[in-house]
Amino acid sequence: MRKDPQEEEHKEKLVNVRLFMDQKNIPHELYDRVIRYYEFQYKKNRQNSVSSQIDLPRSLRIEVANANYREIIDKCVPTGRTLAGCKGNFLNSMLLKLHVSFFQPGDQIVKRDDLPRELFFVLSGSVQVIVLSTACCMHVCCDHETFICQSYTCVN
Helix, strand or coil: CCCCHHHHHHHHHHHHHHHHHHHCCCCHHHHHHHHHHHHHHHHHHHHHHHHHCCCCCHHHHHHHHHHHHHHHHHCCCCCCCCCCCCCHHHHHHHHHHCCCCCCCCCCCCCCCCCCCCCCCECCCCCCCCCCCCCCEEEEEEEECCEEEEEEEEECC
């Protein structure tokens, strides 16, 4: 029986990660969290590896992106919302740039003093916004399962 190279690479990586954490006496709770993270990433990467290998012309990529994400973008287009007034070509270009990221509980997505370079849409799960001081201002839009981080500004 032929071995799956991706699975073998994953197993080897896990052996190395475990060895490293054993040598550094990483606390058990953190150790488990790191292993769960690698398992989670492996499973998600396996699911996404097929779609990343498909090479389509731009027009078809736009149609596929619209089929996958347009409902989320449309929640942000009405007057007074983040993407209100944006032209269709801009929205289509933005849709092509979207990619799925997975986060685990406890992960920090945006930190104080980070320059805003990304726009996040939460497709499933939840996000907790923590403002540590009055010098930090975060504008958030929430609609059911969609979370849009419009801007993040901290004043020193």
